[in-house]
Amino acid sequence: MLRADVIHKPADLRARANLVDYDRARREFSWQQARDALSGLPGGAGLNIAYEAVDRHAAGPRAGVTALRWLDRTGGVREISYRELGELTGRFANVLTGLGVRPGERVYTLLGRVPDLYVAVLGTLKARCVLSPLFSAFGPEPVAERMHLGEAAVLVTTPALYRRTIAPIRDRLPALRHVLLTGPAATGLPGTANLSDLSGAASPAFTVGPTDPQDAALLHFTSGTTGRPKGALHVHEAVVAHHATARFALDLRTDDVFWCTADPGWVTGTSYGIVAPLVIGATMLSDEGEFDARRWYRVLAEQRVTVWYTAPTAVRMLMRRGPEEAARHDLSALRLVASVGEPLNPEAVRWGAEVLGRPVHDNWWQTETGAIMISNFAAADIRPGSMGRPLPGIDAGLLERGPDGRALVDADGGVHPLAGAAEGELALRAGWPSMFRGYLNDPERYAAAFADGWYLTGDIARRDSDGWYWFVGRADDVIKSAGHLVGPFEVESALMAHPAVAEAGVIGMPDPVAGELVKAFVTLRAGIEPTEELRTELLGFGRRALGAVAPKEIAFDDALPHTRSGKVMRRLLKARELGLAEGDLSTLEVTR
Ligand code: AMP
16 A cells, blocks of 8 residues: 555665565574674684675675775875775784784774774774774863773874874873874874884785684774763674675665765764675775765765765755755765664655655664664665664564653563554664673673663664654753764763863753754852853863864853752753753654
8 A cells, every 4th residue: 555654665676675575584584694694704713894894805806896985085086995905904903913912902093084094993803903983073081081991002093183182181091002193294293103104014914813703893982871981892793783784774785885974983984884885895985075065965976876874964964955956966876875873854854755866764773782773674665754673683672661761670670561553762682793792891881771681772762553663762861963972971071170160961952953952051150250251261161172072052050950969950951941841852852
């Protein structure tokens, strides 16, 4: 039956998809099958992400295929084949080994989208070190916090980022043994080494050592509402899910030109901006430039991008430019457009169908899940506004919520899964390969994320009677701004380091483009006047400390709502600001 609120797919497109029959795939799929589709290290020596992404292609018939096509800011193009990527990452792994960096030690990157970043990420994994990518727009505070928590042994960055972000905090990082600088002028800074000199002297040949699929590979930081950022640890086995989900949810194939616009400093930019397309053997595109509507359309058209994975904020920014800009470009190569990270409005899905010639396929996952869990599929109709259905191999559920808004967990540890059409906390049956294996140094927090065999996501979702999932809101106070998760506590702490600030409450305010904007409410110390100058100073203070996650607005407020124990009640603050009852907040999130 044809439904007006559904976007139907043409039969020819359905027939060509990787996942033609969703129900059958859900019945027949097993993670063992997905594991068998990968090579594994020669001689049964285990499973290593970088071997699957690079070395097996570099040693096979795809050696000459372009692995990375990189566009620099000025329009220059650099193509790196799988063979060359094998050599470059081999050199990087040899540099690490030569410096005495041991498997399991943490290597951090603080880099924009440049070839050295991709080489460092994959070379680190080859050397069996743990990779932690940092967002290069972070200010010194979030970087110091994350490098300290993860005991960074090595950092790869540029001279400019070193001066701006690392030099002011270097004395807070005693575990940091090596800073490797890339790019021009990468010499002369005390306590650093020049990466290209080291790489030039190293051998391109590197044999990946035995890697247990359960060995730690990636450390991604994510934000909660209280305390420090959480370091979610992922293992090499995650590559099984990267590969399978890239095939199912992104419909990726070897002949695709794939563009993931997420920055590699965030989980999407690593799992799908680096690992997934390479494991598939496709060509991945990386654009050093920042968002610009005309530039993006040009990239899509000129590079003949076939699969595009982006974010709702970006789609909304393109929508604002109107359809004329899109019409000037030949987007006929596009086969699939997908987005993740924030709610995708139904209008944006339909706009894609009309203006890009392809509807936007929403999908859902989070740092902890390591890979896409719920998705719209190339061969399936789309219900605009729905995140889609669970992937083959993923068992999703909704759990009844308790008075605190989170899943109700009985004294004996039991939970209450809801049947049929329902709304509750979104939960996933534990055990898929890319599930995080721990929060760094915080086993209690990790244990608290599970109940009765379910991983509790912290998101509230609704399921319709056909099993499609719809995002409702977060069960906590974390902020999603332009697709980036921002921990209010981290922002509050940074502001409270200013001598004029007694207390701060930070919330996300609805924004038509970015989803939410970070806004801080600040109580000043006694006797300090709330002037415009002070507001400007605090905004600058926040920006210098936090970088891209700093508050965009600051209001003075000496009546912040508190719990009895004295904590700022952010939900109440938000409800107050929006003129809503607290219970109406989730309604706001759906209709936003
Ligand atoms: P992160 O761990 O930074 O990737 O953020 C994960 C969070 O982003 C999820 O828990 C959701 O709150 C939100 N999110 C991710 N994908 C979607 C989506 N498709 N729709 C709505 N929210 C999403």
